[in-house]
Amino acid sequence: MRIRTSVLALTAATAACIAALTFAAPPTGGNVPAGSARAAPEFQQIDTWLNSPPLRLDALRGKVVLVDFWTYTCINCLNHLPAVKDWHARYKDQGLVVVGVHTPEFAYEKSTKNVREAIERLHIQHAVAQDNSYGTWKAFNNQYWPAIYLIDKQGKIVYSHFGEGRYGETEKKIQALLAEPASADTAPAATTSKGA
Numbered sequence: 001m002r003i004r005t006s007v008l009a010l011t012a013a014t015a016a017c018i019a020a021l022t023f024a025a026p027p028t029g030g031n032v033p034a035g036s037a038r039a040a041p042e043f044q045q046i047d048t049w050l051n052s053p054p055l056r057l058d059a060l061r062g063k064v065v066l067v068d069f070w071t072y073t074c075i076n077c078l079n080h081l082p083a084v085k086d087w088h089a090r091y092k093d094q095g096l097v098v099v100g101v102h103t104p105e106f107a108y109e110k111s112t113k114n115v116r117e118a119i120e121r122l123h124i125q126h127a128v129a130q131d132n133s134y135g136t137w138k139a140f141n142n143q144y145w146p147a148i149y150l151i152d153k154q155g156k157i158v159y160s161h162f163g164e165g166r167y168g169e170t171e172k173k174i175q176a177l178l179a180e181p182a183s184a185d186t187a188p189a190a191t192t193s194k195g196a
Contacts, residue, residue, distance in 0.1 A: 037156035045135025052127030065151040072118035098126035
């Protein structure tokens, strides 16, 4: 009886550990430690650009770029969208460029018509890149909807946040990045490029 009880206890403990690992919350992100920031990858395999001509990150040097991975049926994305739209409206004239990378979870979300209708319905004014092939998703090593990456004026990812929340913290980081001077080697070449 004692062996059976020990086996049952061990089985229950193992199941609890597996459940905890399986249902663990995603990391929340945050500031990238100084010296650890990596260059932001270029937008990859974008099917269509909406609300904007094609953008290239190397042409946006000298600006702060907020990349928001989202999809129009994700409730968490829709809950955090008002903050993203507000940052675009509030800081676009101060040098913030917001790019919503629409990476579909379901087949029907790949329809440009459906994405365009969602952009109109949701009153999205910032650039939207349709990432049906997950090219940009993979380039950023992203795993979550929604996910925000802030890119500084030198083109490095310096902050990330996954999921909803931390809006005040994210906005303070946007403000701090906008206040930083752009170095001479970060002057933007052009704001658009073909073949993105």
